[in-house]
Amino acid sequence: MATNTQEQQTQAGRHQEVGHKSLLQSDALYQYILETSVYPREPEPMKELRELTAKHPWNLMTTSADEGQFLNMLLKLINAKNTMEIGVYTGYSLLATALALPDDGKILAMDINRENYELGLPVIQKAGVAHKIEFKEGPALPVLDKLVEDEKNHGSYDFIFVDADKDNYINYHKRLIDLVKVGGLIGYDNTLWNGSVVAPPDAPLRKYVRYYRDFVLELNKALAADPRIEICMLPVGDGITLCRRIK
Numbered sequence: 001m002a003t004n005t006q007e008q009q010t011q012a013g014r015h016q017e018v019g020h021k022s023l024l025q026s027d028a029l030y031q032y033i034l035e036t037s038v039y040p041r042e043p044e045p046m047k048e049l050r051e052l053t054a055k056h057p058w059n060l061m062t063t064s065a066d067e068g069q070f071l072n073m074l075l076k077l078i079n080a081k082n083t084m085e086i087g088v089y090t091g092y093s094l095l096a097t098a099l100a101l102p103d104d105g106k107i108l109a110m111d112i113n114r115e116n117y118e119l120g121l122p123v124i125q126k127a128g129v130a131h132k133i134e135f136k137e138g139p140a141l142p143v144l145d146k147l148v149e150d151e152k153n154h155g156s157y158d159f160i161f162v163d164a165d166k167d168n169y170i171n172y173h174k175r176l177i178d179l180v181k182v183g184g185l186i187g188y189d190n191t192l193w194n195g196s197v198v199a200p201p202d203a204p205l206r207k208y209v210r211y212y213r214d215f216v217l218e219l220n221k222a223l224a225a226d227p228r229i230e231i232c233m234l235p236v237g238d239g240i241t242l243c244r245r246i247k
């Protein structure tokens with residue numbers, strides 16, 4: 001019989017159907033991806049943070065391990081140095097970012113909830129990457145407004161990951177487009193929103209899914225029509241739309 005710890009570890013490694021960590025047609029296929037190429041290469045601190053987060057009551061919010069692996073490689077590919085994250089939770093995507101950046105890389109990380117960030121912080125510190133992170137507690141929008149006020153912040157970010165309040169994504173985009181550099185990337189997370197973007201109007205959706213769906217639909221339309229960016233929507237995790245600023 002599995003011990004409690006073994007059981008918890010197995011749980012942490014299994015993707016949860018209710019978590020909508022993947023929109024792939026088959027759960028078995030997703031599990032195959034995790035077991036064949038994600039978990040065997042997951043850095044130890046990320047594994048530790050993932051297992052710690054799995055015990056938290058809001059664990060559905062965490063970035064999935066395959067998306068963490070994707071972000072980590074993406075950041076290395078674009079040689080990102082100065083980055084931003086809106087929506088930290090316990091810090092899984094933040095750690096994936098911090099591990100990818102050079103030693104003098106920087107991440108401005110924002111969340112209205114410091115407590116959850118502090119849950120993961122000891123793991124981030126142990127991984128030796130906490131010095132790259134500046135955490136700001138509070139709503140992100142006023143911070144962005146302040147940054148935009150100062151011209152020297154314009155075009156200064158290589159990568160920005162947006163994974164917070166979906167009803168503000170369009171507001172974030174208006175500011176972020178000035179802050180990201182030409183050639184840099186903004187990643188908007190959850191743009192397939194539990195697959196609900198294609199659900200019929202009378203589909204039985206959970207309340208929060210239904211509430212945010214229209215905002216996600218609006219965002220997707222706005223991004224597709226924005227001539228200042230090139231876009232690529234990837235079915236990784238719950239959908240991530242990469243926007244490359246071109247002017």
Ligand code: SAM
Binds near residue numbers: 092093116
């Ligand atoms: N990226 C995280 C990870 O890898 O675990 C997951 C982020 S979770 C989906 C969304 C986070 O956005 C929550 O921690 C929540 O507190 C935060 N949030 C919600 N509204 C916010 C706001 N207005 N400004 C900043 N953060 C906000």
Ligand code: CA
Binds near residue numbers: 063163
């Ligand atoms: Ca997310």
